[in-house]
Amino acid sequence: MPPTKRLRSVSRTGAPAIAPPDGPVPEDPTFETTMSTAQAYRGQPAKRFVADLAQRIALAGDLAERLETALHEAVANAIIHGNLGLSSPRQDDLDRCVAQEAVIARLLERPDLSRRTVTISARWTASEIELAVQDEGHGYSEPPETPAEQGRGLFIIRTIADHVATGDDGRRLAMRFAR
Numbered sequence: 001m002p003p004t005k006r007l008r009s010v011s012r013t014g015a016p017a018i019a020p021p022d023g024p025v026p027e028d029p030t031f032e033t034t035m036s037t038a039q040a041y042r043g044q045p046a047k048r049f050v051a052d053l054a055q056r057i058a059l060a061g062d063l064a065e066r067l068e069t070a071l072h073e074a075v076a077n078a079i080i081h082g083n084l085g086l087s088s089p090r091q092d093d094l095d096r097c098v099a100q101e102a103v104i105a106r107l108l109e110r111p112d113l114s115r116r117t118v119t120i121s122a123r124w125t126a127s128e129i130e131l132a133v134q135d136e137g138h139g140y141s142e143p144p145e146t147p148a149e150q151g152r153g154l155f156i157i158r159t160i161a162d163h164v165a166t167g168d169d170g171r172r173l174a175m176r177f178a179r
Contacts, residue, residue, distance in 0.1 A: 031056060032121040037083040038114040041104070046072035049120050057124055060179070067131060067177060070160045073153040074133040074173050075118060080104070082137030082171060083116040124179070128162075132174040139170030 031053060035045060050068040053059070059067065080086050084107045086100065108114045116136040123130050158164050163176040 029125065030121065030123045032119065034117050034119040036114060037079055037116045037118060038108050040075055040118040041079050041108060045075050045118070045120060049122075053122055053129075057129075063129075063177060063179065066160045067129065070157045070175050070177075071120065071131055071133070073156050074131070074175065075120065077153045077173070078118045078133050078135035078137070082135030082139075083118065084108075084113055085137055126179065128176050128178055130174055130176045132172060134168065134172045137171060139168065 033045070033049060033052075035043070039045075046068050049071060050059075050064055053067070054064055081088070084104060086103065086107075119132075119134040121132045121134075154164075157173070157175060161175040162178050165174045166172065167174065
C-alpha cells in the first residue's frame, strides 16, 4: 500500500506508530474492496469485510469486534459526511435524525453521488492490523476533537483503535490495531 500523503496522526496512547514485527508475515498481507456509496449504505460492509479478513488471518480475543465497530463507524462517516456531504444532526434531536434519513434516501437517488466509491483496505503484520477507509467526498481540514462538535463516530474510533490517522485532505481514515 503506497504511503498516504499529508497524514495527521492521533494515538490513543500518545505513542508513535507501532513498530514492524519480527515474526513471519503472510505472503500477501493486504486485502481491499471497493463499492459504490449506495452499495455501502444498503449493505453491511464492515461485517462482511471483517469476516473475510478473519478467513485470512487470526483475530484473537475481542479484536474482530473492535475492528468491525471501528470500521462500521468509518464507513458510515465516508458515506454520510464524505460522499453525500452531510453534517451530523444533533444527537439529542430525534426529529432531525429522522429527517436526515429522508435526505439520505433522496441523495442516494442521484447517480453522481450514489456511484461515488468507498474503498476499505487492510494490511497487516504479525503485530498489527491497519484498516483504512477512503471516500470520494470533499474531505475536511480538521476533524472534530470531541463528540459534541459533530457525531460520535471519530470519538468511538479513537477510543477503540490504537492509532488513527487521516490523509488525502480528510478523505482517508487509517486505523491501527495491535494483534
